[in-house]
Amino acid sequence: MKKIFMLFVSAIFLISFTNPNANVILDKVDKNMSSKNRIFESEMIIHGRRTSRTITSISYSAGNKQSFIEYLSPAREQGTKMLKLENQLWIYSPSTDRIIQISGHMLRQSVMGSDLSYEDMMDDRKLNDIYTANVTGNETIDGRNTYVLELIAKVDNAAYHHQKIWVDTERFVPLKQEMFARSGQLLKRTTLSDVKQVQGRWFPMSMVYKDVLKDGNGTEFRITSAKFDQKIPDYIFTKAALKQ
Amino acid sequence: MIKFLIKGILRDKSRSLLPVIVVATGVFLTVFMSGFLKGIFNDIAELNAKFNTGHVKIMTRAYAENKDQVPNDLALMDVKKLLSQLKIDYPDMEWVKRIHTGGLIDVPDSFGETRGQGQTIVTAIDMLSPGTHEVERMNIKKSIAKGSLPVKQGEALISDEFAERFGVSLGDKVTLFGSTMNGSMMFNIFVVSGTLRFGNTILDRGAIFMDIRDAQLALDMDDAASEILGYFKVGVYDDIKAQQLQASFNTKYSLKDDEFSPQMFRLVEQEGLGDYLKLANSAGTIMVFIFVIAMSIVLWNTGLLGGLRRYSEFGVRLALGEEKKHIYKTTIYEAMLIGIIGSVIGTGMGLGAAYYMQTYGLDVSSITSNIGMMLPSVYRAEVTPSLFYLGFFPGVIATVLGSALAGFAIYKRKTSQLFHELEV
Numbered sequence: 001m002k003k004i005f006m007l008f009v010s011a012i013f014l015i016s017f018t019n020p021n022a023n024v025i026l027d028k029v030d031k032n033m034s035s036k037n038r039i040f041e042s043e044m045i046i047h048g049r050r051t052s053r054t055i056t057s058i059s060y061s062a063g064n065k066q067s068f069i070e071y072l073s074p075a076r077e078q079g080t081k082m083l084k085l086e087n088q089l090w091i092y093s094p095s096t097d098r099i100i101q102i103s104g105h106m107l108r109q110s111v112m113g114s115d116l117s118y119e120d121m122m123d124d125r126k127l128n129d130i131y132t133a134n135v136t137g138n139e140t141i142d143g144r145n146t147y148v149l150e151l152i153a154k155v156d157n158a159a160y161h162h163q164k165i166w167v168d169t170e171r172f173v174p175l176k177q178e179m180f181a182r183s184g185q186l187l188k189r190t191t192l193s194d195v196k197q198v199q200g201r202w203f204p205m206s207m208v209y210k211d212v213l214k215d216g217n218g219t220e221f222r223i224t225s226a227k228f229d230q231k232i233p234d235y236i237f238t239k240a241a242l243k244q
Numbered sequence: 245m246i247k248f249l250i251k252g253i254l255r256d257k258s259r260s261l262l263p264v265i266v267v268a269t270g271v272f273l274t275v276f277m278s279g280f281l282k283g284i285f286n287d288i289a290e291l292n293a294k295f296n297t298g299h300v301k302i303m304t305r306a307y308a309e310n311k312d313q314v315p316n317d318l319a320l321m322d323v324k325k326l327l328s329q330l331k332i333d334y335p336d337m338e339w340v341k342r343i344h345t346g347g348l349i350d351v352p353d354s355f356g357e358t359r360g361q362g363q364t365i366v367t368a369i370d371m372l373s374p375g376t377h378e379v380e381r382m383n384i385k386k387s388i389a390k391g392s393l394p395v396k397q398g399e400a401l402i403s404d405e406f407a408e409r410f411g412v413s414l415g416d417k418v419t420l421f422g423s424t425m426n427g428s429m430m431f432n433i434f435v436v437s438g439t440l441r442f443g444n445t446i447l448d449r450g451a452i453f454m455d456i457r458d459a460q461l462a463l464d465m466d467d468a469a470s471e472i473l474g475y476f477k478v479g480v481y482d483d484i485k486a487q488q489l490q491a492s493f494n495t496k497y498s499l500k501d502d503e504f505s506p507q508m509f510r511l512v513e514q515e516g517l518g519d520y521l522k523l524a525n526s527a528g529t530i531m532v533f534i535f536v537i538a539m540s541i542v543l544w545n546t547g548l549l550g551g552l553r554r555y556s557e558f559g560v561r562l563a564l565g566e567e568k569k570h571i572y573k574t575t576i577y578e579a580m581l582i583g584i585i586g587s588v589i590g591t592g593m594g595l596g597a598a599y600y601m602q603t604y605g606l607d608v609s610s611i612t613s614n615i616g617m618m619l620p621s622v623y624r625a626e627v628t629p630s631l632f633y634l635g636f637f638p639g640v641i642a643t644v645l646g647s648a649l650a651g652f653a654i655y656k657r658k659t660s661q662l663f664h665e666l667e668v
Contacts, residue, residue, distance in 0.1 A: 046427060048317050048426075048427065049306060049317065049318060049503075050317060050318065050504065051426070053426065053427070076424075076426075076428045076464075077428055077429070080429055091421075091429065093429065093431035095431060096419060096431040096432070096433050097356070098350070098352060098356055098419055098431060098433070099356065099357050099358070100348075100350045100358055100361075100419065100421050100431070101357070101358040101361070102348075103361070106348055106363075109423075110423070110427070112423075112427050112428055112429060113317065113423055113426065113427015113428065114427070215306075215310065215315070215318075239357075
C-alpha cells in the first residue's frame, strides 16, 4: 500500500515537473501567435461538397482591436473589404458600393461559405486573456510532442465556451485545436501545420478549419506572406478606407 | 306492417317527434363537424402545399438531407432542362421552381451606411412570367398591406412589420445581404414595391418575396433552384397518383450514386404532414364512434321514456294476446323508420351547413395573427361523398340499438299481473 502511494505521489510529481504551468505555456503560445501588428497575404481554399474555390486576400491587423481585410480574387470577391474596430465589423461591397455593419446573430455565420465565422475572424485576443488553462496530458502529433491543454473561458464574450489545444512542446505553437459549445458539443476543429520561423517567432503557415456541424471537407488557410511589427498607416483602420 | 307503423309514427307525434329530433340533431352534428374538420385539416395541408411542400417536391438528395439549413450550394442544377422534361413526362401537373435563402435586410441611411437591419427569409417565386399562377397560389395579392406587386425586375415585397419597424417606405432601396450558391457574399439592392401581411408571425417578422429571376442572378443560381414543386392541375392532392408519379420520376431521374441527382418527395412525406393527415382521418372515425355510443345512450333513454309512456299500450297489446316477440319486433321496425327519417333530415341539414361553410368559411384571421404556425386565415368545410352516408348509418344504428335496449322491458312484463296493472 505504501509503495502504491509513493508511486502515485511520484507520478504526480513527475507530471507536474515535466509539464510546465499551463499559463506559462499559453503565454508562450500568445507570444508566437500575437503581435503588435501584422500583414498577411493568404489564400483560403474552401472545399464544399460540390466544388472547391480559392480566395486570396491581404489583411492588416494592429493588436487585437483593429483589422482590415481586402479580398483580391476571384473576380466575384475582388474589392470586397472588411473592417473590424473593437467589437464592430463592417463589410464593403464594391458591386453595390455599400458598407454594411454585421452584428448579432450574423457574426456566427460563415464567411464566404468557409468554415470560419465572422466571429472567428474578429476574435484576435490572446488566449491568456480569454481562457484559464489546465495541462491534461501529452500526445504526439505528426512526430511532434505536444502538451494537451484544456481551456475554459473566463470572459462572457468568448466565441467558444471551452477549447482543447495541442501545443508543440518545443516551438509553443498550437498544432491542433478543438472548440466546444457550453453543452460540450464539438463545434470546430483546426489543424495547424507548416510551422516556420518568421522574424524570430514560430508561426503555422497552414491551417485547416473544419466546422463539424457543416457539410464539406473544411477550409484550408495558407499564409503566403507574413510580416510582423510593420508600420501600418492609421487610415487603413477607418471606414473611409473601405471605399478606396 | 310498415304502412301501419308509418301511420302510427305520423299520427302519434308524441311517439316519434323527440327521437326524430334527437337523431336528426346527432346526424347533423356528425355530418357537419366531419365536413368541417376534414375541410380544416385539408386547408392546413393545402396551405403548406402552396407555400412549402407542393403536392410533390423535387430536390437533390443532398439538399433534402439538410433542407432545414436551406443549403443552396446543394441545389438543383440544369433546372430549365429538367422542367421542360417534366412538362412532357407529366402533363397533368403544374411545375414551378422556387428559391429559398436567409440573410439580412439592411436599410441604409442617407450616407449609405446601415440605419436598420433585420434577419429575413427570402422566398423567390415566378412573379413576372406571363400566365404564372404563383402569385395567386400564395395569396400574395390579398396579403399586400401597402403598395403593389413587383412589375419589373429589381423590385420586391417585404414584410409590413419590418417596413414599419425600420421606417421603410414604398420605393425605398434596401440591401439584401447573404451568401450565394457558391458561398460568396451576396449584396443585392432592390426597390420595395409593396409590403406584406400574412397574419403569420414567422412570415410577418421579416419575409421578402421576390421574382425568381432576381434571386437567381443575386445568388449565382442562373440555371439552378432550391426546389421544384409540382401541383396537380385539378387542384387537389391525390396520394395514390402522387405515389405513382414519385415511383416513375425517381426510377427515371434519381441516381443512387449521385447525391446531387433529383429526388421526388410527396406532400405526406414532408413536414410531418403524413402523420397529420392520418390524425385527421382518425379524428373523423373517432367522432363517428363517439356519436354512435352517445346517441345510443340518448336513444336508449328516449326509448325507455317512450316505453314508460306506452306502458299501458304494450300492456293492452299483451293482454289481447299479441306475442312479446312481435311487440318487440314492431318496436325495432318503428325505431328503424324513425332512425331513417331522422338520419335523412340530419344528413340534409348537415350537408347544407357544410356546403354553406365550404362556400363562405369561417374567418379566424384575428385569432391566428400572432401564431407562428402556418395556418389558414379562413377555415372552410369540405363536402365529400362520404358525408352522404357518414351520419346516416350511425343514425339508424343508434336508434335501433337504443330501442332494442329499451325494448327488453317488454319481456319483463308478466301476463298474470297485466289486468292488475291495467286496473281492469
